[in-house]
Amino acid sequence: MTQTPTFLGSSARIFDLSLGQMLWSRRSVFLVLLVGGPVVMAAAIRIVVPMIGTRALQVNGAALGGSALFGMMIWVLYIRVVIPVLGVFYGTALIADEVEDKTITYLFTRPIPRGAVLVGKYLAYLACTVLLVLPSVMLVYFLVVPLNGRVGESFPSLLADLGMLAVGLAAYGAVFAFVGARMKRPILIGLVFAFGWEPAVLLFPGYLKRLTVAYYLQALVPHAMPDDSAVSVLLQVFHEVPPVAVSLAWLAGITLVGLWAAARAVESREYVLEQ
Amino acid sequence: MTTKTRYFVIVSLVVLGVGVGTGLVAYYAGFPMSAVGRRGGPDELQYVPRDATVVAYADVRGVMTSELRRKLHEAVPMSENGQREFQDQTGINIETDIDHVVAFVAPGPDTGLPAGDASKRFPGGGMVLARGIFDAGRIEALMREHGAHIEDYKGKRLIVGSIHKGDSDAAPAPTAPGTSSDSFALAFVQPGLAAVGNVTLVRAAIDNQASGQNITANEEMMNRVRTLDSGNAWAVGRFDVLQKQSGLPESVASRLPPITWFSVSSHVNGGIRGVIQAETRDEESANNLRDVVRGFMALAKLQAGSKPEYQTMMQALELGGTGKTVALSFAIPSEIFDIIGKAGKLPAKQGH
Numbered sequence: 001m002t003q004t005p006t007f008l009g010s011s012a013r014i015f016d017l018s019l020g021q022m023l024w025s026r027r028s029v030f031l032v033l034l035v036g037g038p039v040v041m042a043a044a045i046r047i048v049v050p051m052i053g054t055r056a057l058q059v060n061g062a063a064l065g066g067s068a069l070f071g072m073m074i075w076v077l078y079i080r081v082v083i084p085v086l087g088v089f090y091g092t093a094l095i096a097d098e099v100e101d102k103t104i105t106y107l108f109t110r111p112i113p114r115g116a117v118l119v120g121k122y123l124a125y126l127a128c129t130v131l132l133v134l135p136s137v138m139l140v141y142f143l144v145v146p147l148n149g150r151v152g153e154s155f156p157s158l159l160a161d162l163g164m165l166a167v168g169l170a171a172y173g174a175v176f177a178f179v180g181a182r183m184k185r186p187i188l189i190g191l192v193f194a195f196g197w198e199p200a201v202l203l204f205p206g207y208l209k210r211l212t213v214a215y216y217l218q219a220l221v222p223h224a225m226p227d228d229s230a231v232s233v234l235l236q237v238f239h240e241v242p243p244v245a246v247s248l249a250w251l252a253g254i255t256l257v258g259l260w261a262a263a264r265a266v267e268s269r270e271y272v273l274e275q
Numbered sequence: 276m277t278t279k280t281r282y283f284v285i286v287s288l289v290v291l292g293v294g295v296g297t298g299l300v301a302y303y304a305g306f307p308m309s310a311v312g313r314r315g316g317p318d319e320l321q322y323v324p325r326d327a328t329v330v331a332y333a334d335v336r337g338v339m340t341s342e343l344r345r346k347l348h349e350a351v352p353m354s355e356n357g358q359r360e361f362q363d364q365t366g367i368n369i370e371t372d373i374d375h376v377v378a379f380v381a382p383g384p385d386t387g388l389p390a391g392d393a394s395k396r397f398p399g400g401g402m403v404l405a406r407g408i409f410d411a412g413r414i415e416a417l418m419r420e421h422g423a424h425i426e427d428y429k430g431k432r433l434i435v436g437s438i439h440k441g442d443s444d445a446a447p448a449p450t451a452p453g454t455s456s457d458s459f460a461l462a463f464v465q466p467g468l469a470a471v472g473n474v475t476l477v478r479a480a481i482d483n484q485a486s487g488q489n490i491t492a493n494e495e496m497m498n499r500v501r502t503l504d505s506g507n508a509w510a511v512g513r514f515d516v517l518q519k520q521s522g523l524p525e526s527v528a529s530r531l532p533p534i535t536w537f538s539v540s541s542h543v544n545g546g547i548r549g550v551i552q553a554e555t556r557d558e559e560s561a562n563n564l565r566d567v568v569r570g571f572m573a574l575a576k577l578q579a580g581s582k583p584e585y586q587t588m589m590q591a592l593e594l595g596g597t598g599k600t601v602a603l604s605f606a607i608p609s610e611i612f613d614i615i616g617k618a619g620k621l622p623a624k625q626g627h
Contacts (some may be wrong), residue, residue, distance in 0.1 A: 020280040071597045131287035138294035152301035153498070157598050159295075222558070223597040241562065 008117075010112035014120025015127070024130045027089065031129075034085060034137040042143035045069070066145040067154035071223025073140060074161055079214075079221060084163060084198070086129050087172025087188035091225075092180035094121040094268050096187075099271050108271075115263030122177050123260060129169045134162050138198045157222040164220040171213045171251045174258030183266040198245070212253060219247040283420035316500040319404040322470060323490040328520070329380040329512030330490060330500065335373045335407075337507045342494040342545045346612040363421075367414060374409040379490075381476055382516060402472030402480060402521070404464075418461065426460070428478050429485065434462045435474055473581040496622050499538055506549060514553070532567070533560045545609040548591075552602045564601045567569065568594055572603075585611070 005013065022028070045268045097120060098104035107117050141158050145151055153164040172194070179193070201208040202215065209215045242250075276286075314334070323330055338344055362368050380401045415434055417427070423436035437458050460477040462470045464484065470477050483489040490496055494510065503509040516533040523531075533556040540548030555561040572592050579585040591606035 018276055023280055023283055067597050068595060068602065071595075125285075131284060135287050135290035135294075138290055142297070151298060152304075154597065155298040155302040157299060190284050201382075249313060 007116050010116035011120040015123045017119045018124035035132045039139045042140040046143040066147040070144045083168045084194035087176050088194050090125045090189045091173045091176025094177050094184035096180045114267045118263050118266045125173050128257050160222040167251050171254045173256040178258045178262040181262045216247040216250045230249045320485045323379045323491050325493050326382050327379040328382045328516045331378045331510035334375045334507035338543050339370050341543050373405045375406050377404045402476045405469045430614040431462050433462045435460045501535040503540040506542050511538040532564045546607045548606040550604040555599050561599045561601050
């Protein structure tokens, strides 16, 4: 008689299986484009600026430091686009893809807790995205910061950026894993949440912004928010920054509650496979 | 885990590990890793003392020939007494003879002056290094006519004069044989490079260049200078040192934000475009300063709402900065100076 594997053991097994599936799926092309875009952009800047001179890196005629440019890229590309998009597309797909492909039966018929399937897949998502996003940020940093700046000076802020992005991926992933496990049309709901609800409530004063991940995540960003649009100016006017410890606690809470709720949803929900 | 996946994980971790390792080495060892030229800044910085409190640069020719200067000159007729006095004393016409200038404020000893004693602020004094086309013989003759005498210092001719003050009856304390605390010197330290300032500082400038112990060896300052180099007028300095030297009353000084460094870089042509940067003691202070600036910006934008002519300028205000740095970029379009010009001419017309 074989022994039933533990929850952690089961999660590790699913993680091992899912990591390869996630990395080498068709969705990976999209992932590579998403995280490779900023690197290509940074490489282009790195090639062009030494040819034209540092006057190419100017805002209103004054030189823009490499670390300031890096800060802008973190805000505009990673925080506002890459992290929420990865969270939506990968987080919602953890269970929804298995349902859509009608392969969830194979997982659920194994002698492992259903929740462990979700946790294992979530860990695979986290490993997959962290291992792609963080090296991408690292490359952008070393390409952009030495232009009009020095690597050593802004290095602590890079470490803060890496930590913040990993925490952001974890929080968004957990929230959208729940959406994917609990709701129909999870991508649509995820997109509305990440690009409709979150930016909208951040624009207004009040408590609603506390019902977003971005509110807590933006408090961890070591760079000033750029004034790149009228929306940014409004965001700055109503920009409240909760303390870092409070933000970290909330993000940890969102991640754990999201993951627990997603696991509960997978345990309790009966998935009907369309014929 | 398949071999392909394993390789991917290894490559990712290697990129992260190498990046973090390199960054740590750069952070702790001060490894430069800069993609642009190391020194940066104008050559005249070789004469600036290593511990200068403020360093400033201006492309005088660029500014003097700019559209902005022409408009300002037309709009607000400025008194040229100071410029004429300088020309009378030294024979140098600022408008036509000077290409660019580097100025600095040298740190002085702590004099222990009572707060608010403005007469002896910046005891280290300031000096200007002007690059241009000078008629050395004529300038020397003119200055000798005004009572200047010639000194030789390490092979350089110093033309030492004194500043006449109507109310100074008391004899000034001597700083060197044959000179007084009010003495200033002009020396052509290089062909086409004039150093004007306090005698002691001009001598020190010659020493700074010869010994190599000048501001170009001050990496902290040079890093900032490099970021400002593209503007045609800039200044960078230690705000905290200036604050100490200014002898501000404690009640005022304690209310000032804890700024350590400040810098201003601008490009003057049709209008003025530039960035004002401040570096604070810690990130919390920077956040507070950003909040204050943001508030003022919001108020200014609100005020400018009814005045379309100011809206372009307000929209160009941009607050930025990372960590301990607060940066405010601005652009004042030439149209603003047209408005100032019209406002300046209006009372004159009404008077007729």
